[in-house]
Amino acid sequence: MPDSPRLARYVALAASLAAVLPISGAAQAKRAHHALGIAYHIAMPDPASHYFDIELRIVGIKSDSLDLQLPVWSPGRYARMDFARNLQDMVVTTGEGKPLAKEEVNGSLWRLRTRESSSAIIKYRVFANTLSGTFSVLDSAHANWNGASLFVYVTGHKQDLVHLTVEPPAGWKVMNSQAENFAQREFDFPNYDELIDTPTEVAPSISLDSFNVDGRLYRVMLHHNGVLDSALRMRFVRGVERIVKQENAVLGPPPLAMYTFVGNAGYKGSDGMEHLYSTQIIDPHVLTDTAAVDDYLGYASHEYFHVWNVKRIRPYLLGPFDYTSERYEPSLWVAEGWTEYYGIISLQRAGITRPAQLYVTLGEDITYDLTRPARRWMSAREASMHAPFFDGGAQPMAVDAPSNFISYYTKGEGLALLLDIEIRSRTNGGRSLDDALRSLKKRSWDAPKASYYLQGRGYTELDVERAVSDAAGVDMHDWFTRFVGGTEELPFAESLAKIGLSLTASGDSASRKYTVAPAPDATKEQLARRALWLVHDVTTAEQ
Template identity: 30%
Template sequence: MKFVLSLFAAIFGWLSMMAQTNTYSISFENAVHHEASVKATFPNLKMDTISFRMSRTSPGRYALHEFAKNVYGFKAFDSKGRELAVHRPNPYEWQISGHDGLVQVKYTLFANRGDGTYAQIDETHAHLNIPATFMYAPSLSDRKIEVTFNVREDLNWKVATQLPLVSGTTYTAPNLYYFMDSPTEISDFTLKSFQVDGQTIQLALHHNGTENEADTYFEKVKKVVLAEKDVFDGLPSFDYGTYTFLACYIPNASGDGMEHRNSTILTSTRSLANGGMERNIGTVSHEFFHAWNVERIRPKSLEPFDFEAADMSGALWFAEGFTSYYTNLILCRAGLISPKEYVEGITGTFNYVWNSPARQFFNPVEMSYQAPFVDAATSVDPVNRENTFISYYSYGSVLGLALDLSLRENGLTLDDFMKSVWNKYGKPEIPYTIANLHDALNEFAGKTFGDDFFNNFIHNSAMPDYVSLFNTVGVQVQQPKTEPYFGAYTSMSPDNSGYKILRNPIIGSPAYLAGLDNGDVILNINGISFSEDQDFIDYLRQFNIGDSLKVTYARYGVQKMTSLTLSANPDYTINLMEDGEQIPSNSMLQQRKSWLKHD
């Protein structure tokens, strides 16, 4: 009798659970025209009116993307197949009333951008970012979800996703958030995997290359995974024991990388045979580091993630920026680039941050606040971003570099600080505030050190003494001051009439002080015309720093003239000391070896 009662209870529990499960199915009969057919069923509804939405945001992004614009042919039915009335209170929402406790919706989705934010459907693949694909009911966000991907067997499609498998091509998610955070690649991909500490790391690679190329690339992926594991002394505990790289390197993709809890999207038009073997691996490094830093070491300002409004965080200099610092450092430690390549590769990011006038307007926290306007956000009105914004990726990266080298002067390392933050906030998954990070650095390196770093470089816009810091690891930073500097980005105009200024001139630069502006066409300087296809920088080399020049230009079709004084290029060069005229000391070389973990 006890067995029968237990069996009855189990069956009743299973039926009750199924009654609380929302189900989706998606099919791709018209993939050639980038369409998918989506159906979803929501049972056991207690409310008279239920609201369905398309998300306006996507996990890992910070701007609005308005996925509802690609949905059409929406209809709703009750359990008997009776069509229900639909009310649209706003562009993102469909309200259904008059149902009998169950609502089935169906619609057509158009999707043709293959990256980490959107979805792409064609006869090469169904590349699905879930918020861009599936409608949801906010009031049912705690319910379990099952989704069936009706794959195109004629195209040999398979499914790769972090969602756990139910059977066949049906997968499940414990709730709405996990579902929305689970991108899915459906294609004829190659699957590679290896085991690390009892967990599976796998690469689902959709590309047009060879199996040998896939094997070679996967070896690089392995090296990145192990080098990043060393930073934190272990992998995160991935849900369901698996982490999946969803790599899509095909001509119709759009370059991107987007982290998720147990997977990441990697997209590029570069094939492995055409530069991707070396150039795509940096995205692997960046996105996998996010498995710790941002997915589990998570800013409180991003919790809970809002699918209806832009998510703003002041911590992106740490979440994205420090991750960017480790991106190429990991490639060096993994032996995928040389110390020389790594150090010289810092130069572009360093000059961008160091020379930007934007630091007079915003500190790193405030730069992070700009994410909803810049993170793949679109607008049609011109902005002055050249002068007012520094990417929190870059800003945080050079500050992470400075913090690492500063800690090393005190016998500490950024690796160990990241481990301490991981153990305090990441492993137990306690969202942090910026004040928490400040306190954590004070505890790790001392109050004087921590206060100095946060008060000067995070809450204000001062810059560390990079010359001294680089010197400790045998790296030379120089500002040659031999190249004339104009201060505006130009390109030969379409009619070859001159050089058109393509961006806002930099505040304080010669072009800015001379009153030149975006859109002006430089016709000649000192009466000297331009040769066809001549590079503008090469043209400037006939003049000297400090020369006062007469610039003839056209604005709105009207010819004008101004005076401009050339200054020295403010950019720095960054090199290993031994590649210049200095010889690094043994202590410098030891510090460098410890930093780069490279013989």
């Protein structure tokens, strides 16, 4: 990678920051953080080989050694992945090209001996042939990367400014949440975390549409396998716009100027993954009909709600991140489960689905929650803690998953439904789960800045309980003990009745199925609650 004027500016800025950073509080006895100049270069000289060529330049080194770490997991997928198994041919030199000694401390950590040099150049290759929200792919059709699987970081310097140069194959376009156009090749990030939180698509042909909501620019990028029908493309774009408008109403528009939906359709892989300023939507089906478009909109509704819930209003362990070990986080039933609930009901509230479709989905998910064998012993909290075992984790041995795990997505969705109805009932429709989220935002995102990463702090389990209690107007500790920390059967029938819905069971114990439907004997009060819940006029809510 040739010397860059931007890199030179980084060096100067790093030096100035090191000079002016104050020493205060618990750090009074320590020296101020010395920022490094850090710049990455990623190239794709032979896409068919599936290998990325990566170069990292570091300047301003003042220590005798420097550690390089490749993450072993990636935020949004909680299992340990050990991305380093695809990294090879690491060569380290000084900035002048002289060899620098290195040793491998473990499979994902390397130590450089830098006593005689103030700069280092690290070159390596990474094999990438898996399209997903967690891994990366490079082939003759395109490149798509998740930064955690590619970019090593300097230990102790995740908070330093980062520069990235992308060198695509001739004629290929580049798009991510920071790109102002397809031709942009240089990108700046405030820290390593945001570098790897920026998935990037590089391909010969990419469509890009945009719209504005709440003073923000939203872009919908699609890399489609084959000819993309313009009418179906615009159905997707307009659907995304309706979702954004609806979900922004819950917590307000997010603190950003631009947000990008990064989509791949018709290629091997199926996934959705949230990011600070974008989301990945990957589906193996091409957009050939409205059903395929609506499937994509389901991904978009879930992932966009994450722009607040998990990316900004975040559990304690999910920002800033420790990338050296998988995280065991007890509140994923909120981070993912509540998002699942809002993703489903926002489709209804945005007019993309109808109440009948919503009831079918709820029936299917309630069936799971009330029949999954693991529900008898595994609480929502425990399910969250077991995410590293089941969310994409390696399965080297036979596992009786139905008896050993219940999804924190689906159980969390069920708990969100129950809490939403409970809060609405206790406040006579004056408040809802929206208000619990707003209280949680105030307690965490709006709190004093706790680290270099974003604003505010991560929330605790107690924060969640108190936020729900605030919204309900009563102490919900007993409810949380029974249904979040405990394994009592979730009272769906009792709760749904409060909004004029019935829950009917059919089949024997081995094939039990639950169906949600409007209750024929619903009272006017229950109908009114249901109308508010659906956000439709009561006279048209069931049409």
